[in-house]
Amino acid sequence: MPGFGRSGRRRTAMISTATAALLVATACSGPAADGGGSIKVGASLPLSGPVADASKPAYEGYKVWLDEVNKDGGLLGRQVELKVLDDGFDQNTVVTNYNRLISQERVDLLLGTFSSKLNLPASAVAERNKMLYVEPSGGASEIFTRGYDYLFFAQPSTSVDLPEQFLAWLTALPADQRPRTAAYPTQDDPNTDVVVEEFRKELTKLGVKSVYSEKYAPETVNFDSIAGAVARAEPDLVIHGAVGTGDGAGFVKGLQKQRFSPEILFQTNSPSVTGSYPRAIGAKNTEGIFTTAAWSPKAGYPGNAEFVEKYTAAYGAAPSDDAANAYTAGQVLEAAVKAVGSLDQDKLADWLHSHTVQTIVGPLEWDERGVPNGDMLLAQWQGGEFQIIAPESQKTVDSVVNPKPEWS
Structure with a gap:
């Protein structure tokens, strides 16, 4: 699958004045291999509001991935810290959250939020800042028609x-x-x-x-x-x-x-x-x-049974589709960082555009829009x-x- 460059692509800027509280899932420091300290991964989720019940499993999926990564030595020899902001299912707040994560929290990497409604503006913030954006949900067609280079969907197919x-x-x-x-x-x-x-x-x-x-x-x-x-x-x-x-x-x-x-x-x-x-x-x-x-707990893809076991042990119930999608987004991010060997956002995006990633929802590969080629x-x-x-x-x-x- 050919790689895709970033010359001449349109960038979209969105600003907002809303605020949200910062949640730190895990903060671990370890030996530095590429800059010192922990690697910070930022995300926003609607942990309050009308879809909080579906967003909570997504947050838990991220945390299962985080725990697994850190137990395996982290990324680039450094432990990983996950910073999550609550956007309350509000588009203005999600824009503020990702701006804050990038400019104030100085995160090294981004993971996406929940739903097309939120990922539509959130991905624009990431693209404007030329940062990789792997979203666990949000398959609306309009998200992928803007010529974005850093956007990737972590499900087998779109809406x-x-x-x-x-x-x-x-x-x-x-x-x-x-x-x-x-x-x-x-x-x-x-x-x-x-x-x-x-x-x-x-x-x-x-x-x-x-x-x-x-x-x-x-x-x-x-x-x-x-x-x-x-x-x-x-x-x-x-x-x-x-x-x-x-x-x-x-x-x-x-x-x-x-x-x-x-x-x-x-x-x-x-x-x-x-x-x-x-x-x-x-x-x-x-x-x-x-x-x-997007996912089945009984699928035989590598690592799927282990994910189900770890999630169930941690939260006392089997994972949902939303939990698995979030975990998959983490897998995609992890695979790119380990393969590239750095946090260079351009290199990470180029690698994902030209490689297949093995995940618990099956092998994922993407076209120039960040759209995967698979089946729901x-x-x-x-x-x-x-x-x-x-x-x-x-x-x-x-x-x-x-x-x-x-x-x-």
Whole structure:
């Protein structure tokens, strides 16, 4: 895969006056090999606000990676320190946070934040400062259309490819078993907007009629009116663009109040938060719900079983997709630093553009936009377990629950 230079590329600057508190996950000093002291890695995460439940596992994934790196001797012979700022799921604050990490905290390396909404402006700060930016989530297409050189996505694929496996399953059904109508409620977010629009476009081609399509604000907490409108439309299929457990579970609870259970329910993101999601809607009510995941705890990729074991030992529960994605971002950063042998940001970016990195989500390689070339996984809750049903090489069960049972 050819390398890509940085001449003539557009830089984007974003400024803000918001503030946030600094959190230090681990601070360890060790023998200096390339400048002395510890290597500082900075990140911002929405540890408070509407998606904090999904962001917390990401923070824990970063910390599992950090602990592993430091136990293995650190990077460049130096221990690694992780500095995390809370952005509260606010775009202005995330910009301030990354500016602070770079200019005041003087971090050596960056890791990305959570969601397309935040990674869109945060990556612009990194690009302006010519710093490598490896993001664990945020697959909206617009993030990768700006000609950035230092941006890399640490999942197998981006949002535009997310519906692929589900649509393949749906298309394979006999014509008389496919849904005839669909509803598309979605949070107003760059990532979910892309996913839901792609779903709607492809399902329309299959002859599925749209009977409801509305966006709601990220701060929405009461989903009764939205669920009521969906229930009145009586769709066979509901594609819900959820960002976290808050809106994912809130919408399901709204449907339960309406006593409306669609035959097929697909939600983005929230069902993969395997700890809080079943608690929020009731474990039995997860049965048959579809989602897409970047990672499987049962995948046989090198280091995956060890990651699951270490995370479970540290936090008392199995890791979620968000935890694994954050750990993967750390793996990508680590691989580049070790291969290059320095913290030179240009060399790190050039190396990633021209090499493959082995991770717990599989081998990752990127094009000139920082977009990986891989496949997402189609998942479904079955019998209280989060199962992978496609692709064939990664499936953990042979059966598919269809139609979805009524709510318990």
